[in-house]
Structure formats: structure tokens, C-alpha cells
Amino acid sequence: MEDEIKAEFNKNGFTIDDEEALKKCLTFCINYDLKPSDLVSSWEVYYLNRQLDDNTTVEDAEMDGFLVHLQNEQKEAVVKEEPGLHIYSSKDVDIILNDEDEHMTDDIPGTPTDKSQIQKLYSEPLDSTHKTNGNGYSSGKPSKLVTPFGRRTDKLVAKFSINNLPNSENGSNEQDNENTDDDFLKKVQPCKSCSLIVHGAGPEPGCRFMYDRIEDRFNALENRISRYANALVASGIYEEPVDPTVASQRSVFAVGMISCDGEGHLNDKSILLQSSVAHSGGQRVRLDLHKLGQFSIFPGQVVGIEGHNPSGHCLIASKVVDSVPLPVPTDMNAHPVKKQALDQEVLSTDLTSRPDEISVIIASGPFTTTDNLFFEPLTELLAYASRKQPQLLILLGPFVDSEHPQIKKGTVDMSYDEIFRLEVLRKLQDHVEYLGSEVRVILVPSIRDANHDFVFPQPAFEIHPSDIKHQITSLTNPGMFDANQVKVGCCTVDLLKQLSGEELSRNPKDGTTPSDRMSRLANHILSQRRHVYFYPLYPPAEGIPLDFSLAPEALSISSIPDIIILPSDMKYFIKVLSIGGRSEGEEEKKCVCVNPGRLAKGEGGGTFAELHYHGSPDMMNASIIGL
Structure with missing residues (x-):
């Protein structure tokens, strides 16, 4: 046979x-x-x-x-x-074997309405015990099955903290699994609402993609170079760029994009500078950086170069300008009255955009462990959030991870939309309905979400129930929003890891200025200041469906955010980035960069971030908490 x-x-x-x-x-x-x-x-x-x-x-x-x-x-x-025939599932067998009530009819739990039921819902997940059907979905009822996630010992322990707020309760070290029901009830207090303004520059749900043309790619790259050159000239420090491919014995200033001569990673011998069409017809010239004691470059980075090209074949750099200086005040010797008026004008502008305080919990997927689809980490995170009462809960994809073993094998018998709706949205709906109308949840999709469009930039999830839409908000990927006038930017593509693999850097041999690698990588995204890109790497990493017909508006940041969230497989961190202030009279801008890590790692728990921001990076409490 x-x-x-x-x-x-x-x-x-x-x-x-x-x-x-x-x-x-x-x-x-x-x-x-x-x-x-x-x-x-x-x-x-x-x-x-x-x-x-x-x-x-x-x-x-x-x-x-x-x-x-x-x-x-x-x-x-x-x-x-035989339409009337009942086919028994493993769920029915579990009910019989566990001697559960044979009259039980609620196979899938509905939205809890009674406070005691919801309290039980949030207290049970700490044991991480679930009933499962044949395909590994949670059913919301306790069972004798204990997963590896449920056997872990270190729960909700702070792995890293920044405490700049005296007499403020951080609460990150508490062992929540030891809380009683009375403790739970005492901790649930009404939270303060936060204002939320979403900046919608990304693609709309249902948009056309995979239609980008070579012309779109060319225009996107050309516009980046032109905008950067114009910003450098507008600063008043640098002259108009010239063609770097023309032989010249004198020092010249040129602006272009770093590229690699051939396939593979950058090295000292393969660096090219591609200038704009306006200055060199888009031609490339070899770039020699051997005279520089310190630099950090990657393919796709737009930089200014001071140097000379004696032969016409190689531009020997004496300086790399990798950030746009903020304009220095033009009239430093103004009349005292006039100067005071200018100061008042600046002050009033600052007051209207002054960031207020915000408390936020940030978690990045996967939200379930690799051995099942119970979504235990998500359930436990919501239990923690229900006690800590942050004003904002930010969840970044993937939610239905296309890299999950069961989804990759195709052994699930539910659609990806059903998994997302039942295991994610339903849990979030229970969470916001219990905690009240003041709670806000933000969802940001990932290109690894099996139930969403595989394109970057990425449209927001479509959330239909009107009663939760104002509390559960979906952003584009990347996305920008203001919460209590605190500007927050986020992107779920692992840009830090991709930049880490493509970056070519050199640090001073004397070690006088030690370089923090993670801060340096994050600074690459913010270095241009006026036209900052969430994805400056070009060509994009393998597996990134970058669509240049959508990219120009969606990937550009109009201003420096107060908080930028960059989830990555690399080690979690919270860092305060200092931008600007390199030259005399230049204002320094600070930004909090957060990599919360992954909420689930393998069969165990991962990490998430908790942040209490009070107007500036110098006034905040921040923690990375191990789940």
C-alpha cells in the first residue's frame, strides 16, 4: 500500500x-x-x-x-x-474526568457583570492554571493542568529601576501572588483619566499595499537627503553642499546617504556616499573614514561629510555630521526689553505644550508562551494592571504571533481573527469594563501578527464594538500620540536589533568618551531632529515588508517625542537620551527610550515596563519588571 x-x-x-x-x-x-x-x-x-x-x-x-x-x-x-449527532471534544472529556457540574453550559465565559466574579477572574490567573481544549486555548476555568509558566518561582520582581521621585510609591518589588482578596479590594482605587490625542499619519485600514514602484523608492530616499541638507544649511553652521564626486584639493562639505559597495555588512573598504540628484546626479563616491577617531554609521543613514577628494574617486572625511544642530538665536545682543519679550514668548509656548504627569504600563508581545495558546502572560499582566491602576496600558504586538510553533505548523482550528478576538480583545474588554471608563488601553500591531496586514508601515487594528472603542484604541505601526500632553512614539519593528547587526562604529582608543551602545543605536532614530525616521535603515532587513508608497508620511516624526518605545529581542532597558547641546548655545532635548523586552519568552515569563512620568525625564520613576 x-x-x-x-x-x-x-x-x-x-x-x-x-x-x-x-x-x-x-x-x-x-x-x-x-x-x-x-x-x-x-x-x-x-x-x-x-x-x-x-x-x-x-x-x-x-x-x-x-x-x-x-x-x-x-x-x-x-x-x-447526521446533523443531530453531538461530537465530543477533549473539553467534554475534561469535564467528565474532573467531575465538574454536568449542567454547566457556559463553555466560553462571557463578560463578567458581577464585581465578585470579576474579582475572581483577576485573582485566579496568578495560579496560572487553565482548562484547555484540544488545541491549547484557555477556557477561563481552573484545572489540574499546571503549565511551565505556572511553575515559575520569581514573579513580578523589579529587574531595573530609575527612582527620581522622592516619597513616591513605586511598588515594583511586591510579590503579587501573596496578595489576599482583601488586599486586592483595597488596591482597586479609581484612577485619574488621561487625555489622549492620536496623530494619524499612518495608512488607513484596508489600504492598498505592495504597489510601491521604483519611482516611490527613489523619491523617498531623495527627499530624505534633500530635507537633511536643507536642515543643515538652515542651521547657519554649514554651507550649501557640493558634489562630492568632483576632484578638489580644498575641503568641501557634502550631504548624502551611506551605502555598501556590494552585499554583506559595512566595513572600512566598502563605504559609499550617495549624494542627491541636485548635487551630483545621484552618483556614489567611495568614503574613507580612517582619519576619524570616532564614528557610527549604517546603510541608509543620511549624514553630512566634511573632507576632500583629491583624485575624484575617494572622499577622505575629516568630520561626519550625523545630527542636525538646532538653530542658534540670531540676535544674541538684543535690547533687554526685546530679549525679555522673546523669553516670555518662548515661555508661553512651553506652557501650552508643557507635558503633565502620566502613569503607564508598557508590554510587548508575544503574549503567550510557546507551549500553548493560553495567553497566561497577558492574563497575569492584566491582573497586575488592575491592582496598580495605571492611566494608560500600552500593548505592542505581536498578539497572534506568526512565529508561534502551533501557528507555524497550522495545527490550530480557529481563525487568527477568532484567536485575537477571544483571547485578547475579550480579556481587554473585561479589564476596562471592570476598572471603569477612566482606563485607556492602546494596541499597536506588529508585522508578525498573523491576523493583520503584512506591510510596514502598518494600519491599525479594526476594533468594532463601539462601547469599548473609546477605551481601547488601536494605533498604526509606527504610531504617535499625546497622553496628558506627553508625546509618545512607538514602533514594533525590532529596529534596535537590525541596526545592531548593520552598524559600523569606532570608539576613541584612549577611552575618554565611553559609548553606550544601546543609547547610540536609539539616537540614530532621533538624530535628525526635524525629520526623524522610525526606519532609517536601507536597504531594509530581510523580512521587513517596507512599502515606500506609504512610508514618507507614516515613518517621519515631526518632533522629538518625550517617550519613545522600541521593543526588541535585545536586553530590556530604560534610558534617558540626550539630544543636541553639542555646540555652544544649542538647546539640549531629552527623551526617554524604553525597551520593555518581551512579555513571554519561550515557556516562561518575560518582562514589561512601568513608568511614572512627571513632566520631564529627570522627574520620573521607571521599572523593568520580570513576569
Whole structure:
């Protein structure tokens, strides 16, 4: 029969050389009473549904998903023949084995309405015990099953803290699993509402993408170079850029984009500078940085270069300008009355945009462990947030992670939208309904979200229920918003990790100015000040679906945010970045950069961030908390 199965696959244009896969196909035929032709017909349907068009080889790795497909086909056939027949699931078996109430009818919990029920809902997840159906989804009821996540010992311990607010309760070190119900009730206090203004420069849901043209790519890069050159000239410090490809014995100033000569990473011999069309016709010239004691560059970075090109083939740099200086006041010797009036004008402007205080919890996906789809970390995070009462809860994707083992194998029998709605949105709806109308939750999608558009920049999630829409807000990726006049920017693409792999840097040999690598990488995003890009790397890293027809408006930051959130697989951190202030008279701007880490790591818990911001980076409490 194995030969018949193999011949039937070959007849239909497939090859099955894997012995394990062939044995499993034989088992399927025996267990489900299938002929080889029926088996291959089912495989063709599975093959088309999984879109395996580039691989006609039947592999053992696909057998688990194929088995689920066969089981669903058998179930549908039986139900079609006998509509009144009840097919028992593993959930029914669990109820019988655990001697649970046979009259229990709520297979999937609805939204709790009674306060005591909701209290129980938030106190139970700390044990991390869940009932599961056959595909590893949580059902919200306690069970004897204890997952590796539930067995962990160190819970909710602060791994890193910044405490600049005296007499302020940070509360990060509390062991929440030891709280009683009375403690829980005491901690739930009405929170202060926060104003929320979303800056919508990103693509709209349902927008067209994957239609970018070479012209779009060219224009996006050319505009970046031109804007940077104009900003440098407007600062009054640098002259109009010239063509760096023309041979000249005197020192010149040029502006262009760093690129690599060939494939692979940058090195000292492969650095090129591509100038704008207006100055050099878009030509490239080799860039020599051997005279510089310190620099940090990457492909796609727009910089100014001071140097000379004696041969016309190589620009020897004496200085790299990687940030735009803020304009120095033009009239330093103004009349005292006039100067006072100017100061008052600046003060009044500052007062209207003065940031207020905000308390926020920040977490980045995945929100479930790799061994199941219980979403235990998310449930426990919401339990923590219900006690700490932040004004804002920021959740960054992925929510339904396309890299999750069960989703990659295709062994889930629910749609990705259903998983997102039942396991994420329903939990968030319970959270905001319990805590009241003052609570705000912000969702930011990721290109790893299996239930969302695979494009960057990325439109927001479509959240339909009108009663929670004003409390649960979805942003574009990247996104910008103001909360209590605190400007916050966030992006779920792991830009820090990608920049880390592409950056070429040199530090002074004497060690007089030690460089903080994470701060340096984050500063690359903010260095241009007036036209800052959330994704300055070009060409984009492998797997980043950067669409240049959407990029110019969506990726540009109009001003420096007070807080920027850059979740990454690299180690968590909270850092205060200092921007500007390099030259005399230049104002220094500070920005808090947060990498909360991942909420779930493997089969265990990860980290999230808690931040109490009081007007400036010098007045805040911030913690990274291990889940």
C-alpha cells in the first residue's frame, strides 16, 4: 500500500521521499479508511490552503497539520450525514474526568457583570492554571493542568529601576501572588483619566499595499537627503553642499546617504556616499573614514561629510555630521526689553505644550508562551494592571504571533481573527469594563501578527464594538500620540536589533568618551531632529515588508517625542537620551527610550515596563519588571 500511496502522489505531481511521512500517510489511510487517491485529494486541498506552491515535496514537518485537516474533514462528513449527532471534544472529556457540574453550559465565559466574579477572574490567573481544549486555548476555568509558566518561582520582581521621585510609591518589588482578596479590594482605587490625542499619519485600514514602484523608492530616499541638507544649511553652521564626486584639493562639505559597495555588512573598504540628484546626479563616491577617531554609521543613514577628494574617486572625511544642530538665536545682543519679550514668548509656548504627569504600563508581545495558546502572560499582566491602576496600558504586538510553533505548523482550528478576538480583545474588554471608563488601553500591531496586514508601515487594528472603542484604541505601526500632553512614539519593528547587526562604529582608543551602545543605536532614530525616521535603515532587513508608497508620511516624526518605545529581542532597558547641546548655545532635548523586552519568552515569563512620568525625564520613576 505504501507503493500505491507513493505512486498516487507522483501521479498528481508530488514527490514523497521521506520515509516517516510515507509511514504516517499509510497510518492515515488505515485509521480513516481512506484509499490512496482519497488521501492525495485531501493533501491537494491542504496544499492549496497552506499555499505551499513553491514546494511539491511531501515532508514530515507538514504531517501534523495534515492530520488536523483530515480530522476536520471526517468531522464535517459525519455532521453532514447526521446533523443531530453531538461530537465530543477533549473539553467534554475534561469535564467528565474532573467531575465538574454536568449542567454547566457556559463553555466560553462571557463578560463578567458581577464585581465578585470579576474579582475572581483577576485573582485566579496568578495560579496560572487553565482548562484547555484540544488545541491549547484557555477556557477561563481552573484545572489540574499546571503549565511551565505556572511553575515559575520569581514573579513580578523589579529587574531595573530609575527612582527620581522622592516619597513616591513605586511598588515594583511586591510579590503579587501573596496578595489576599482583601488586599486586592483595597488596591482597586479609581484612577485619574488621561487625555489622549492620536496623530494619524499612518495608512488607513484596508489600504492598498505592495504597489510601491521604483519611482516611490527613489523619491523617498531623495527627499530624505534633500530635507537633511536643507536642515543643515538652515542651521547657519554649514554651507550649501557640493558634489562630492568632483576632484578638489580644498575641503568641501557634502550631504548624502551611506551605502555598501556590494552585499554583506559595512566595513572600512566598502563605504559609499550617495549624494542627491541636485548635487551630483545621484552618483556614489567611495568614503574613507580612517582619519576619524570616532564614528557610527549604517546603510541608509543620511549624514553630512566634511573632507576632500583629491583624485575624484575617494572622499577622505575629516568630520561626519550625523545630527542636525538646532538653530542658534540670531540676535544674541538684543535690547533687554526685546530679549525679555522673546523669553516670555518662548515661555508661553512651553506652557501650552508643557507635558503633565502620566502613569503607564508598557508590554510587548508575544503574549503567550510557546507551549500553548493560553495567553497566561497577558492574563497575569492584566491582573497586575488592575491592582496598580495605571492611566494608560500600552500593548505592542505581536498578539497572534506568526512565529508561534502551533501557528507555524497550522495545527490550530480557529481563525487568527477568532484567536485575537477571544483571547485578547475579550480579556481587554473585561479589564476596562471592570476598572471603569477612566482606563485607556492602546494596541499597536506588529508585522508578525498573523491576523493583520503584512506591510510596514502598518494600519491599525479594526476594533468594532463601539462601547469599548473609546477605551481601547488601536494605533498604526509606527504610531504617535499625546497622553496628558506627553508625546509618545512607538514602533514594533525590532529596529534596535537590525541596526545592531548593520552598524559600523569606532570608539576613541584612549577611552575618554565611553559609548553606550544601546543609547547610540536609539539616537540614530532621533538624530535628525526635524525629520526623524522610525526606519532609517536601507536597504531594509530581510523580512521587513517596507512599502515606500506609504512610508514618507507614516515613518517621519515631526518632533522629538518625550517617550519613545522600541521593543526588541535585545536586553530590556530604560534610558534617558540626550539630544543636541553639542555646540555652544544649542538647546539640549531629552527623551526617554524604553525597551520593555518581551512579555513571554519561550515557556516562561518575560518582562514589561512601568513608568511614572512627571513632566520631564529627570522627574520620573521607571521599572523593568520580570513576569
